Amino acid sequence: MGRGVIGRCANPSCKAPDSRLLRYLNNTVCAFGTCQAYATEQVAARRSATASAAAGQPVGPMEQCFHLEQILGVRECEPTELSVPKRCAEELDEDDQAISYEVRGQFGMDETDAQRAGFDTRWVRLTDLIKTIEYEALDDALSKYELSVHHRMKRARVDAYNRQWLESSA
Numbered sequence: 001m002g003r004g005v006i007g008r009c010a011n012p013s014c015k016a017p018d019s020r021l022l023r024y025l026n027n028t029v030c031a032f033g034t035c036q037a038y039a040t041e042q043v044a045a046r047r048s049a050t051a052s053a054a055a056g057q058p059v060g061p062m063e064q065c066f067h068l069e070q071i072l073g074v075r076e077c078e079p080t081e082l083s084v085p086k087r088c089a090e091e092l093d094e095d096d097q098a099i100s101y102e103v104r105g106q107f108g109m110d111e112t113d114a115q116r117a118g119f120d121t122r123w124v125r126l127t128d129l130i131k132t133i134e135y136e137a138l139d140d141a142l143s144k145y146e147l148s149v150h151h152r153m154k155r156a157r158v159d160a161y162n163r164q165w166l167e168s169s170a
């Protein structure tokens with residue numbers, strides 16, 4: 001924890017937000033008990049958002065993608081949302097389809113928040129991307145990904161196979 005700066009407390013319900021010594025939440029929140037509790041909540045929220053992103057779960061309803069830098073992957077259903085019988089079924093129904101993309105970009109509550117948060121990589125549903133990313137930009141990024149993926153993945157499996165073959169015959 002740093003020594004703090006003087007400024008306006010970031011807790012919206014701070015009872016005296018101006019000219020406070022800010023020492024919590026990267027020097028944005030003051031030392032009132034309720035403000036410290038607010039800071040703790042924010043840290044926990046960020047941590048669980050990061051944890052679910054790492055676990056490959058989609059972005060929560062709160063945070064959205066406001067800047068799309070690159071598409072890294074696609075999946076056509078979310079196994080975590082399927083019941084066990086569905087997952088074990090021989091075929092999936094069409095209504096189990098839920099297209100998501102692994103997106104490198106900026107995520108946040110709004111555009112400013114997303115710029116502040118910097119870059120991250122998360123799974124985002126197509127239906128959510130449509131809401132925040134302009135159609136032309138989205139179509140462009142997805143087309144670029146789709147056109148390049150066949151060639152790159154083909155080369156990757158040939159390379160992997162050759163490496164495996166070399167190792168097993170060494």
Ligand SMILES: [Zn+2]
Nearest residue numbers: 009014030035
């Ligand atoms: Zn405060």
